Amino acid sequence: xxxxxxxxxxxxxxxxxxxxxxxxxxxxxxxxxxxxxxxxxxxxxxxxxxxxxxxxxxxxxxxxxxxxxxxxxxxxxxxxxxxxxxxxxxxxxxxxxxxxxxxxxxxxxxxxxxxxxxxxxxxxxxxxxxxxxxxxxxxxxxxxxxxxxxxxxxxxxxxxxxxxxxxxxxxxxxxxxxxxxxxxxxxxxxxxxxxxxxxxxxxxxxxxxxxxxxxxxxxxxxxxxxxxxxxxxxxxxxxxxxxxxxxxxxxxxxxxxxxxxxxxxxxxxxxxxxxxxxxxxxxxxxxxxxxx
Numbered sequence: 001x002x003x004x005x006x007x008x009x010x011x012x013x014x015x016x017x018x019x020x021x022x023x024x025x026x027x028x029x030x031x032x033x034x035x036x037x038x039x040x041x042x043x044x045x046x047x048x049x050x051x052x053x054x055x056x057x058x059x060x061x062x063x064x065x066x067x068x069x070x071x072x073x074x075x076x077x078x079x080x081x082x083x084x085x086x087x088x089x090x091x092x093x094x095x096x097x098x099x100x101x102x103x104x105x106x107x108x109x110x111x112x113x114x115x116x117x118x119x120x121x122x123x124x125x126x127x128x129x130x131x132x133x134x135x136x137x138x139x140x141x142x143x144x145x146x147x148x149x150x151x152x153x154x155x156x157x158x159x160x161x162x163x164x165x166x167x168x169x170x171x172x173x174x175x176x177x178x179x180x181x182x183x184x185x186x187x188x189x190x191x192x193x194x195x196x197x198x199x200x201x202x203x204x205x206x207x208x209x210x211x212x213x214x215x216x217x218x219x220x221x222x223x224x225x226x227x228x229x230x231x232x233x234x235x236x237x238x239x240x241x242x243x244x245x246x247x248x249x250x251x252x253x254x255x256x257x258x259x260x261x262x263x264x265x266x267x268x269x270x271x272x273x274x275x276x277x278x279x280x281x282x283x284x285x286x287x288x289x290x291x292x
Contacts, residue, residue, distance in 0.1 A: 001027045004191070005062045005099075007069040007090070009044075010037050012148040013105060014068045016184035018042060024188070031058050031069075031090070049086050052093075059097035064191045065134075067091070068105045070122075072150075080121035087125045091132050101135040101194070103187045108142040108200060109262045116253045119262070126198075137190035139183065141201035142263035145275055146180040148291055152216065152275075154249045156287025159217050161244060164225045168234040168255060171210020174264035178203040179278065182271025204269035205276060209258065215276070219283040231259060246290055 004021050008014035009030035021028050028042045035044035047069075048054035059065070067090060071083040094102055110123035129136045145152050159165055178201050186201060207215070214226050229237075235252055242248050250258070257263065279286065 001025070002063045003027045003029055003061050004064045004066065005029045005031065005059060005094075006066040007031050008033075009042055010034060011068065013144065013180050013183055013187075014066070016147065016181050017066050017068070017187055020184055020188045029058065029062065031055075047086070049089055052089075055089065055093045056097065059093050059099060062094070062097060062099050063101070065090075065094045065099045065102045066187055066191070067102060070105070070125075072118075080117045084121050084124045084128070088128050091128050091134075095132045095134055099134060101137070101191060102129055102132065103191050104129050104136060104138045105183075105187070106138050106140045106198075108140045108202075108265050109257075110140070116257050116262075118253055119257065130196075135194050136196050137187075137193065138198045139187055139190070139201050140199065140265070141178045141183050142265070143175060143177045144180045144183060145177045145278055146273070149180065150291050151249070152177065152212075153287055153289075153291050154245070155213065156216050156220055157290045158241065158245065158249065158287075159213075159220065159222050159224045160287050162224050164227060165213060165217070166227055166229040166234050166237055167210045167213055168229065168231040169259055171213070171228055172208045173259050173261045174206050175209050175212055175258070176202040176206045176264040177275045179271060179273035179275075182269075182273050186270045199270070200265040200267050201270045202265045202267060204272060204274050206264055207275075212275075216279065216286070219279045220286050221283070231255065246292060 004026050006014050006018045009018040010032050018028050030042055031045045031047055035046050038044035045058035106126055107122045110119045112123045114120045126138055143151055183201055239248050
């Protein structure tokens with residue numbers, strides 16, 4: 001039976017990829033931070049970046065490598081340079097093991113000259129994939145919803161608790177959310193090809209950010225006022241939310257990349273799951289818990 005390796009099979013996108021592979025009769029292996037939390041039939045290895053032999057063992061016999069590994073909060077894990085170095089270790093181990101194909105999660109609008117370390121790091125990681133010698137597909141979502149989603153769920157969490165929610169700037173910049181299951185479906189489909197390529201992963205709906213916040217507010221039935229404010233005011237307000245939330249919901253780079261329109265893209269949708277429909281389905285429970 002063919003073996004596929006998925007990083008983070010206990011996480012959000014990784015768990016949906018693993019589910020689909022199991023349904024397709026594939027043998028699934030994962031590298032994860034918490035291998036003891038992974039249930040059979042998935043074989044689990046730890047992220048053994050300091051143990052090359054154990055890392056090599058994780059890739060033994062693997063056909064396709066689905067790489068979802070990244071660090072969203074660089075300060076907690078050594079910076080995006082560390083995330084790139086660790087991605088390099090994973091990709092090198094895959095190449096050394098003779099893996100047939102890598103399907104890599106990236107982000108919309110990565111660039112080596114980006115002012116944002118997240119987007120620079122993702123661009124560097126894409127270069128590692130391209131230069132690996134492996135057949136590859138790179139998938140570029142931005143904001144995902146569904147499952148253990150973070151950003152939009154946590155916005156709903158804040159709307160349930162704040163009297164006033166501030167939107168930076170005019171709020172007219174675009175956001176194109178994508179359902180996590182559509183991303184997983186695309187990645188599994190791309191594994192069956194041998195063609196190298198990069199694929200933007202936008203959903204079927206694009207919103208102005210301010211409009212989206214008001215839709216979430218109305219759907220969950222709260223009365224928070226949604227007001228526009230200068231970016232220079234919103235950022236310190238966001239940082240102050242650490243006294244209410246387990247962490248600041250966005251950092252300065254994430255806020256600026258949002259305002260710059262980097263969480264939207266052109267091109268066709270990768271699936272049919274609409275955020276509007278999802279929001280109506282989950283509205284009663286949306287944002288009840290903060291997700292990290």
